[in-house]
Amino acid sequence: MRLTKQTNYAIRILMYCAANDGKLSQIPEIATAYNLSEAFLFKILKPIVKHGFAESIRGRNGGIRLAKPASDIRLSDVVRITEDNFAMADCFESDGTDCPLIDHCGLNSALREALNAFFAVLDKYTIQDIASSNSRIDELLGLHLLEGYEGPGMKAVQ
Numbered sequence: 664m665r666l667t668k669q670t671n672y673a674i675r676i677l678m679y680c681a682a683n684d685g686k687l688s689q690i691p692e693i694a695t696a697y698n699l700s701e702a703f704l705f706k707i708l709k710p711i712v713k714h715g716f717a718e719s720i721r722g723r724n725g726g727i728r729l730a731k732p733a734s735d736i737r738l739s740d741v742v743r744i745t746e747d748n749f750a751m752a753d754c755f756e757s758d759g760t761d762c763p764l765i766d767h768c769g770l771n772s773a774l775r776e777a778l779n780a781f782f783a784v785l786d787k788y789t790i791q792d793i794a795s796s797n798s799r800i801d802e803l804l805g806l807h808l809l810e811g812y813e814g815p816g817m818k819a820v821q
Contacts, residue, residue: 664781670745672699672707674790677716677741681733681794682801687726696804707745714744733791739782741790749778 679693690708694701708727711717718730729736751774762768794800 664749664751664778666742667746669707669710670742672697672704673711673745674738674741674793676704676707676711676727677729677733677736677790678794678800679804679806680717680727680729681790682804683728683806685728687720687724687728689726692805696806710744711741714740716741729790733794734789736790737786738788738790738793739785742782742785751778 675697676693679696680688690701690704693699694704708717708719712719712727712730715730716736717727719725719727800806
């Protein structure tokens with residue numbers, strides 16, 4: 664199983680906002696930090712705003728920020744809203760399959776158990792957990808260069 668780019672960058676957007684400590688984050692800043700197009704980020708932003716993980720503030724001085732504490736945003740929830748399909752084999756598909764073993768197959772059971780284990784692990788982690796696992800995240804994302812930023816042990820850039 665491989666997560667889509669949409670999921671990967673939705674999590675990264677939320678990490679950026681968590682590292683920016685409640686301040687408004689600008690899409691151009693996030694795009695620069697991750698070397699992505701702004702248009703791609705706007706597309707990814709829609710489901711995370713729609714589901715209440717982030718809020719978008721319009722206007723000249725607008726931007727995005729977390730809509731709730733990073734400690735309340737579980738990785739599993741972000742993955743569930745950004746991934747389209749968790750079918751690991753044809754027998755997971757809702758439109759059925761030609762397999763005569765569909766309801767009595769050990770493979771189907773094993774894959775379902777593996778998927779449940781995947782989500783059980785992701786349930787243990789929040790955006791806060793992964794954003795705070797690196798003490799240099801603000802530096803690595805270029806946040807320390809933003810005007811007014813005062814992260815851990817840093818003074819605001821004037």
